[in-house]
Amino acid sequence: MKKVLIITLMLCLSATAFAEIRLGALFAVTGPTSFLGNPEKLTVEMLVDQINDAGGINGEKIKLFVYDTQGREDRAISYFKRLATKDRVLAVLGPSRTGCALAIKNLAIRYKVPFIACAASATIVEPANAFIYKTPQSDIHVAEKLFDHLKSKGKTNVALISAQSGYGATGRDAVLQNAERFGINIIADEKFMDTDKEMTAQLSKIKDKNVDAVICWAAGAAPAIVARNAKALGMNNIYMTQGIASRKFIELAGDAAEGVKLTAGRLIVADKLDDTDRFKTMLMKYKTDYESKFGGSVSVFGGHAYDAFGLFAAAVAKSGKDPVKLANELQQIKGFMGTAGEFNMSNSDHTGLSKDSFIIAEIKNGEFVPAE
Template identity: 50%
Template sequence: MKKLLFLLVFTVTPIVLFADIKIGALFSVSGPASFLGLPEKNTLEMEVEKINKSGGINGEKIKLYIYDTKGNDAETRKKFLRLVNKDKVIAVIGPTRSGSTLAIKDLAKKFHIPVISCASSDKIINPLYKEVFKVAPSDGHAVEKIYEYLINKGLKNIAILTAQNGFGYSGREALIRLAKKMGLNIVADEKFKDTDKDMKSQLSKIAEKNPDAIICWGVGPAPAIIAKNFKELGLKSLLIMSHGVASKKFIELAGDAANGIIFPAGRLIVADQLDDTDKFKKLLLSYKSEYENTFHSPVSTFGGHAYDAIHILVKVLRNNGKDANSIIKGIESIKNHLGTYGEFNFSENDHNGLSKDAFIMVKIEKGNWKLIK
């Protein structure tokens, strides 16, 4: 009997001491935003495998539950509820898209589940819910960077062309608000849908106003179509895209029409062009090399969002605990954390932790990225 009790204790104890840490993830792995979500999924799996091989978190391994939202808001809500009710995760990384994040914001609050979104809309953290964070820089930061660039070039009359989705709505609001603040004139304001196959009508209306620059705000195939339409119409304005095109997929879709386009982006896509004194260069080159060697495809700034999210979460889990309140307080206390998109300094009132300095300006030349210094 004593021997049997000993064996029972011996076999049960390790399970109790080393239970899995369940973390959920919601990414647009398929659908129009797959070029954003797939690098996020790949990165998260790659980083978690490394973390587990090195001993996990205080001896406990991470168990991932990753679901494809297909970029659909209703599907995102459904999968979030599954993560909470069936999988019993302690935190969620993602979603990929702004609209999808906004679709679960109320659920994160209701179930008191920390969410670290990979999307950029300012509305994700404004109004602020204590459970909801994001690691992608805010649209306002990107707009500030674009407007500073235009002002330095002496360009003040702009046209905006924005997507009719969560990302586009948030970007349009920031473009209008900051134009007034920074002294730029919006001479045309047009919109498009993700499913539109031709935007010559909107571009022709914009051309009548003769703007110095046209700023397109969207993700997926639509901005690539706009780039082609812009070239076909022979427009002479400067074409600027949002950070939503910071993927080789955009260049592949736009072809030669991508050349000459300017946009704000994270440092990752031009990591090898950074000065050796840049404090982010070593981290970025390491991640870039590992990702490209593992998946045999170009690194993406969107995958970098998943990298930042998991390393922020792991830091908190190691130092603060696994219950929701500890995770929330832990993230809010993170300072001077270097990630792929910048230096994170969170607080109770700032659930993004980044500034406009997270962005640099990039130009597409000969089908590749070039850092604008």
Template identity: 40%
Template sequence: MPAFRRFYAAASAWTGRVAVATVAVILALVTPGTVRPAVAELRIGAVVSATGPAEYLGDPEKRTLEIYVEALNAAGGVGGEPIRLMLHDDGGDPETARRLAARLIADDKVSVVIGGTTTATSLAMVPVIEAAQVPFVSLAGAAQIVEPVRKWVFKTPHTDRMACEKIFADLVRRRLTTIAIVSGTDAFGRAMRDQCVKLAPAMGITIAHEETYGPADTDVTAQLAAVKRKSGLKAVVVAGHGQGPAIVTRAYRQVGVGLPLYQSHGVASKQFIALAGPAAEGVRLPAAALLVADKLPDGDPQKPVLRAYADTFRQKTGQPVSAFGGHAYDGLMLVVEAARRAGSVEPARLRDEIERTRGHIGTGGVVTMSPTDHTGLDLSALRLLEIRKGDWVLISEQGS
């Protein structure tokens, strides 16, 4: 049976209806004539935080990888060879992530590793990756994962520095330039705080007060009360991911700080809204366009890909889409397209082809990698959103 007919039959049974853009993406990976035969199955190792404090980031990543590897294999894999996914849960523990990465490379002989739900778990895996010379596509946000550039390390999410820049630009537009930062003491919280502090002077932002919270903190009212007492503040920025920012948001409303509140792209999930409850109303954040796919103009080049992924994820899981599952989708497709172009699953050739990615339309934006840029996204890939009545609203960046 021709590849396109195999894919159509598999897709019909798979979701009942798969958006045209998804068909186009996967057909491009399996259609004869466009693919040089791979020499063996593509063995992909994955380490995500499907349980633990980062579960609401890692669980959609896990589900996405499983859904799309199944679909690709039903359509003939890559060049007629299967994709083998070896997926592990690190529970959010960096040492477990490091050990699992080492096992995938030494025992399972994977050609590439996708994962690192958090900055901490990603950074724990990096030395293992570099020593083994196997390409790694991180799903975490900190710029320090890829800056300075590491030969074997790439990432799909927007960086923490990009998030600071997007937030600060909106603060300047709204003339809210004297702020407090409340940051988590985890690796991502510290990294984003540092990026914001470095960037603030150049953008005309004054950071007049700072507070921190720990990953296990369940009561942060004292920190928010201190923010409320500080005179002259115009807004508050929270640097964190996982459940912590929701706890901060609830305390923020409980204490009655009464200032505009910004979160990072580390909360880009409906689960954050559920955890924060009514306190999330009015919160602004930078996030991938995936969260507002249906609200984008029809001419937006990302819209077909975003709607296809969102429809598929909802149909297969019964859950709302999150930016974090999108990061996993982007990582998988970058790897699969690299294998297609290389006609090989040899790690060095995969690495080179990932770095040669040009104009790839993913859920996070249009990706163009280079030897000096292993994220491949510019600031236009982040959209400014506000939470209203339990949903995401796209904010115009021409005004306030």
């Protein structure tokens, strides 16, 4: 009888220990892309605290496991395996970079652990798989939004300068493959390495072709160098992507940031939106919560994590702690209002956004504002 009581007690303690929702996260918290991963980590930690303080999901608290990839693919692979096998998480948020997300795709499928990436490339979710999702708008949406804007301004002769990285390469493909159908002529196509410290040679070639505008497709410190080099050459009409949608770019580029336009979610101009904008209340709550807790400015990169966590929470509330059911719930989400836009997932679309989720922003007097 005593032995039965001991076994029963052990089973009860075991059940109690796992009466929680185990969630993993892989972010580039330190290293050269910490401007992506650190706000993502802080955002998810804040949201987990908020939801746990409110009683959790279906009465269960979330236990969060966060690992720092430093933006490295080998670390993303190693930590994903740890999350899946040792930590036994239900799902993983992140990684921060496209290369890291691509590196763990097959692992997510093998271990049947869904992940919601905070990286942008469409190749992450193509072809669609029930265990793989992402929250940033895809390259094609960026290209389409840029082309629409350029065409409306009569700027049809355009140059492209892109980073030789996962993000830059897939962005370059999106531009080159879709420009013609929008009536945009790509008359220069230059590249640089993410680690390059000078892009004057490439920009000088572009300047000689007398283009209407320049699209720079890159993230990290490199776009700030492009902006400074372009300013030194007297070049205007520089367009970039959400890869620069944080104050870090403005700090790095200095006065060369002035006048740069970019595709971005509404978050970076949340306080400048009209009060009738249906996203404003949600965006301002996130912005206020984040900035009051951590100081500094909210960024779209933290917003990607905000959306990833929101999608996870919405799906797990219906699926319970079954990863296969969770994966199926994720691809059925409709009308989810996130910082990047309205998410409408399907079996074939695991981003669920369109070009309409973007705005064109401009940097004026050191601030992001909606472009005219």
